[in-house]
Amino acid sequence: MKIYLLTGFVSFFSGFAIMVLEIIGARFLARDFGSTFYVWISQIGVVMIALGAGYYIGGWIADKIPRVSFLGVLLVIVGVITFLIPNISTPIIEYIVQRHPIDKPIPEIWQRLDPVIGSALVFLLPCLVLAMVSPFMIKILSRDIKNIGKISGFIIAGSTLGGIVGVFASGFLLIDIMRISSIFKVVGMLVVVLGLFCQLKCLKTSEK
Amino acid sequence: MRFKKSLLFLLCLALISEAYSGQIVFETTSRYHNIRVVDEMGVRFLSFDGSTETRMSLADSLKGHFEYTEYFHLVWLWNDKLTNVLMIGLGGGSAQRSFEHYYPKLKIETVELDPVVVNVAERFFYFKKGENQIVHIEDGRQYLRRTTNLYGAIIMDAYHSGRYGSFVPYHLTTKEFFEIALSKLTTNGVIAYNVIGTLGGFQSDVVASVYKTMKSVFPQVYLFPARESMNVVLIGTRSSIKATRESLRIKATNLLKNKTVSFPLLLQRVDAFVPVPPAGWEQYPILTDDYAPVDGLLRPFER
Numbered sequence: 001m002k003i004y005l006l007t008g009f010v011s012f013f014s015g016f017a018i019m020v021l022e023i024i025g026a027r028f029l030a031r032d033f034g035s036t037f038y039v040w041i042s043q044i045g046v047v048m049i050a051l052g053a054g055y056y057i058g059g060w061i062a063d064k065i066p067r068v069s070f071l072g073v074l075l076v077i078v079g080v081i082t083f084l085i086p087n088i089s090t091p092i093i094e095y096i097v098q099r100h101p102i103d104k105p106i107p108e109i110w111q112r113l114d115p116v117i118g119s120a121l122v123f124l125l126p127c128l129v130l131a132m133v134s135p136f137m138i139k140i141l142s143r144d145i146k147n148i149g150k151i152s153g154f155i156i157a158g159s160t161l162g163g164i165v166g167v168f169a170s171g172f173l174l175i176d177i178m179r180i181s182s183i184f185k186v187v188g189m190l191v192v193v194l195g196l197f198c199q200l201k202c203l204k205t206s207e208k
Numbered sequence: 209m210r211f212k213k214s215l216l217f218l219l220c221l222a223l224i225s226e227a228y229s230g231q232i233v234f235e236t237t238s239r240y241h242n243i244r245v246v247d248e249m250g251v252r253f254l255s256f257d258g259s260t261e262t263r264m265s266l267a268d269s270l271k272g273h274f275e276y277t278e279y280f281h282l283v284w285l286w287n288d289k290l291t292n293v294l295m296i297g298l299g300g301g302s303a304q305r306s307f308e309h310y311y312p313k314l315k316i317e318t319v320e321l322d323p324v325v326v327n328v329a330e331r332f333f334y335f336k337k338g339e340n341q342i343v344h345i346e347d348g349r350q351y352l353r354r355t356t357n358l359y360g361a362i363i364m365d366a367y368h369s370g371r372y373g374s375f376v377p378y379h380l381t382t383k384e385f386f387e388i389a390l391s392k393l394t395t396n397g398v399i400a401y402n403v404i405g406t407l408g409g410f411q412s413d414v415v416a417s418v419y420k421t422m423k424s425v426f427p428q429v430y431l432f433p434a435r436e437s438m439n440v441v442l443i444g445t446r447s448s449i450k451a452t453r454e455s456l457r458i459k460a461t462n463l464l465k466n467k468t469v470s471f472p473l474l475l476q477r478v479d480a481f482v483p484v485p486p487a488g489w490e491q492y493p494i495l496t497d498d499y500a501p502v503d504g505l506l507r508p509f510e511r
Contacts, residue, residue, distance in 0.1 A: 031384070034347020035377045036321065037239040086498075095219045103323040103356050105344060121357075 003109030006203055007137040008158045012177025013194055014133035014171075015162030017126075017187050021082070022047045023170035024183050028085075032093045033115040042115035043123070050124050061132065062139035071136045075191055078126040079143050083188025086181035089122045096121075130191065135157050140203065226485040234332060238324035245332045252332065254300040262300025262333065269334045270309055273302035276439035279432045280400050281310070282478065283361040283473045285459050286445045288468055290314060290360040294392075296348035296380070297366030298325055301335035308341055310471045317342045317359075319351045320364075349379050349388065349453040358394045364401045376403065378500045379420055384445070393446055399426070401442045407433050407486050414502060415440050416486040421495045425483075431482045453481050 026043040033039050061070070081088075096118050100106045106114070135153050142153045176182050197203070230248030237243070241256035251272050254262040264374060265272030284290060291314065295303060298320035307316055308485050320326055323345050329335035337343055342350055348366055367376045389399055403418050405411030419442060422429045426444030430451070433440045451459075456478045463469040493499065 026380070028375075031379045031382075032350075034321070034350045035379055036347055097350070097353070100354070102354055105346060106350075106354075179499040183496050194354075 003030055003141065003203070004154070006197075007140055007155060010194055010197060011134055011137050011155045011158035012131045012162035012165075013190060015159030016166040017082075017191055017194075018047065018051070018130045018159075019163040019166030020170050020174070020183065021123055021127060021186050023167055024066075024174065024180060024187075025119065028089075028180055028184075029093070029115055029122075029176065032097050033118060036111070036115070037110050039115045039119075041112075042119040046116065046119040046124055049120075050127030051131045054128040055135055057128070058132025059135035059139075062136045068136060068140060068141060068198045068203050071132060071193040072105070074129045074132065074193030075183050075198060077195075078129040079188050079191030079193075079195055081188070082126045082191055083185050085122060085184045085188070091112075092121050093118050126191070133194075212443060235327065236324060236328075238322050239478075241325075243324060243328055245328065248307055252300075254328065254333065257480070262302055264300060264302065264333055270306060271307070274434075274439070275436040276402060276434035276441060277302045277306065277365070278325060278471070279434065279441035279477050279480070280307075280363050280365075281469065281474060282432065282441075282443060283363070283398045283400050284463055284469050284474075285451070285456055285478070286398045286443070287360050287394075288459075288463060289396070292317065292357075293361045293363060294319065294352075294357075294359040295363045295365065296352075297364065298329055298335070298343065299365070300333040301329045303363060303365065304335060304341060305333075306471070310469070313341070313487045314401045315340050317344065317357075319344045319346055319348045321347055323347070349385055352388050352392055353421055355392065357392065358397070359392055360394050360397055362389050362393065362397070362399045364389075364399065367402075367404060375502055376414075376418070378495075378502045379497070381421065381502055382419060382497050382500050383421050383424055383497045384497045386422055390425055390446065395446065397446045401444070403440050404438060405440060406438050407431065407440060407482065411437050412486060412490060415442075416489040416494040417495055418442060419486055420489050420492050424494050430476070431486070432480045435480060453478070453483060456481060 023044055026040055029043065058071075085154050096114050100110065137155045138148075138152050139154070142148055144151065170183075178186075216471060227465050230246040230253070232244060233247050233252070234245040235243065242258075244253075244255045246253045246255065247266065250266050252264045253260050254264075258323050263274060283293070290311075293307065293314060293316055293318065295318045298304065298318050301318075304316055304318055307314060318341075326335075327343065330337070335341075348364070352362075364380065366380060384401055386399075390397075393399065399422075401418065401422065403411075403415050405415040406451045407415060419429060419431065422442055422444045426446070427448035428445045428450055430443040430445075431440060432443065457475065460469075460478045464474055495502070
């Protein structure tokens with residue numbers, strides 16, 4: 001029972017972190033790419049790519065390297081990256097915007113694709129690793145193979161619930177009371193904590 | 209007899225309600241808005257997502273506009289050698305048409321995000337692109353950041369709108385935005401900035417925050433609350449000389465006399481000048497890229 005609680009907890013907060021990054025990220029990108037429709041399209045599209053790839057790769061790794069501590073290491077790395085987003089992303093996005101010849105309108109195609117590239121360079125990796133959490137958690141619980149339907153449903157629902165809370169918390173609360181850079185820092189710390197959490201003994205012992 | 213009377217009454221009612229509901233001339237949905245052009249009792253309205261952006265008299269396209277757009281003419285008071293102006297936000301082009309009419313030699317450039325809005329302005333609001341009337345389809349801030357042009361005046365009249373109110377897009381309210389704008393102004397350059405709200409009432413927290421933010425970048429900031437609508441036009445200048453109502457009146461009188469400005473209501477608009485900052489403006493935050501809660505109407509600071 002305890003293991004359900006722990007895996008549910010990790011799934012919930014991975015989903016939460018993904019959606020906070022998506023919503024706050026759109027705000028973050030608007031300062032350089034404008035508050036265009038394409039910023040939203042990019043952000044939603046890139047996060048969906050991260051989810052799809054993260055689920056697939058996460059599932060594959062969970063079978064090859066079935067150690068939750070490995071996932072924990074990846075989470076700590078992307079947690080640190082997320083923490084540093086306000087510092088490291090400025091030159092990257094600056095380059096994307098300023099590479100176009102000055103005084104000429106940016107070609108239509110790049111007006112659409114620049115925010116996609118910017119969003120991908122900043123948010124793809126953290127969201128991809130966070131998406132790997134779900135298949136890993138399913139793997140941990142899957143000793144109990146005859147309940148695998150219930151188990152996968154539980155984990156997916158848990159991370160989705162976290163995502164729902166993340167969306168509303170971001171848009172209705174966080175954006176009004178916190179600095180954007182502080183939000184990234186807090187989410188980064190949360191992801192590091194999740195990574196350390198994966199090193200817990202009870203999660204490890206249940207691997208076999 | 210009574211039957212006839214009530215029939216007449218119903219007929220009147222039908223006519224009135226017909227007149228009030230207006231006639232939809234054109235409707236489309238672009239990337240950004242549901243756009244509607246409605247004619248009602250001789251006035252043409254442009255609405256985005258149900259909120260009115262532009263009014264124009266069908267008999268005279270230079271009449272019927274929102275009064276607040278007239279405050280943009282005040283930029284001349286600080287820069288009487290204006291040769292070019294950048295306008296952010298097109299809508300139905302009230303300010304663009306008015307500036308073209310009164311200052312035919314002025315080069316007017318407009319940045320508008322939505323290409324469909326430009327088509328609608330051309331088809332239904334007598335807006336005409338030309339040598340002195342140029343449109344860039346781009347985000348206002350991105351355009352300003354990348355351009356090497358310097359402008360005598362920047363006029364900012366862009367906002368997101370909907371049934372629940374209008375909000376200035378957050379990235380056009382921050383200190384970083386005003387710093388970019390300042391760097392694209394000529395020596396006597398002026399920015400005129402339309403904020404939806406009032407001093408001390410509706411959305412006064414947004415007005416006060418934008419005031420404080422502009423004050424952190426521009427040496428002088430002046431307030432001109434519109435009389436007929438809930439708009440405040442803020443004017444920021446590169447010049448650090450402080451103008452008073454009297455000095456502005458004298459300047460306006462001279463501009464009208466030597467025919468630099470032919471806009472007839474200049475003096476009346478000067479009179480809207482409010483020489484004191486918004487009440488309690490110090491308690492509001494300077495808006496930055498990192499922290500600009502303009503959608504939440506800055507509610508945490510209302511208390």
